[in-house]
Amino acid sequence: MEVRCHKCGRAYSSIIPPSCICGEGLEITYDYSKVDVKKWRMRNRGVWRYKELLPEVKKIVSLNEGGSPLFKAKLSKELGLEVFIKDETRNPTGSFKDRFATVAVSYGLPFAENGFIVASDGNSAASLAAYAARANKEAFVVIPRRVDKGKLIQMIAFGAKIIRYGESVDEAIPYAKELAKLNGLYDVTSASNLIGIEGQKTLAFELWEELKPTHILVPTGSGSNIYSIYKGFKELLEIGAVEEIPKLIAVQTEKCSPIASEILNIKGKKEFTKALALYVKDPLNKEKAVRAVKESGGTAVLVREEELDMGERLLTKEGVFAEYASAVVVPALLKLKEENYFEKDDKIALVITGSGLKSFYEEKERSIMTGTKLEILRLLRDKPSYGYEIWENISKPMKYQAVYQHIKELESLGLIKEAYKRGRRIYYTLTGKGARILENLEE
Ligand SMILES: [Zn+2]
CATH class of the missing domain: 3.40.50.1100 (Rossmann fold)
Structure with missing residues (x-):
């Protein structure tokens, strides 16, 4: 392994920074x-x-990572394309x-x-x-x-x-x-x-050994993964194993698209996306990622927030449970197919980066907000109300104590609050957060 600045010639060993002190970006070579x-x-x-x-190390700390399964997607038939899933969810964590x-x-x-x-x-x-x-x-x-x-x-x-x-x-x-x-x-x-990029690039080596893809769709947040895959293929090029780098396709959400929008030369957003792993507003690897995509002759695709569920669902039909941030590649594939981007003999790899088991950010608010609690929120949206009145208006027959418990929980979640008191009656009303949640759930 060698790390030398190609601009000023300085060499680095031991701790390797991303850039030379002269400002030039560094790259590990062999x-x-x-x-x-x-x-x-x-x-x-x-x-x-x-x-x-890979860098030489004294001791390998391993959990048998990599070597993840690659299989043909059922989607291939439907789309008339050769689509393969590289299932990275099958790594140790x-x-x-x-x-x-x-x-x-x-x-x-x-x-x-x-x-x-x-x-x-x-x-x-x-x-x-x-x-x-x-x-x-x-x-x-x-x-x-x-x-x-x-x-x-x-x-x-x-x-x-x-x-x-x-x-x-x-x-x-x-x-x-x-x-x-x-x-x-x-x-x-x-x-x-x-250093870690060196590990990530092995994904490219595996794809080359197993498939020799022409196109690779990569969920892109920090940009490190797509850059790693690029570096892997560049090294295969260097050793004469391939003649060209597959077209790399960076996939981001419309909500947060600093890398994709630069590739597409459009104005992008930097807002919150529920594909949490893609919520990186100013990725420090942006330049590298953009260069990787451009040099490969690839492109970028933006996916709408509403398409994330569809992506996740279609992957479950393949037997793969992915996080939203990985499922983006499916709507991206459909979009490119629609635009006739691919040719019949292309071999397309979808990189499914992370498991859906890990990614329930909204779960708490969602699961808690079912049935009776949701009904209470709806009642309180119309007008402030107190315990007994709420209980009387709940459609499902239940004990007053149970309704009271729901009210207390909604209060502790910050979704409702005391509006005013009349005698011993406490009137509750929605908080701003409660109103927003109700609105989201009823969209
Ligand atoms: Zn330098």
């Missing part, structure tokens, strides 16, 4: 003339099968980030006396938590306010120290960097550390 891909086939599947193109973590943690071990740190909106943090546990090291994870519940549960289960910071991961990144410096932690955030 002696490509020595790589013999035939050797790969003799080894077990997984990230470390490709060790000649349920996302492609385990490819990143195994290499970053293995490499960082000598520098992580006090532990590891990552800024993440979920998957990287859950993954780091697992690999740090495996390595007997502390994991510190800086996560934004809103994080998918399943990912949070993983972080907690693996004993990570959780630091909540900021609205989206954008704010968490510099904070993690600062904490790393102050506390002697090894920062594995992809925006601050190039």
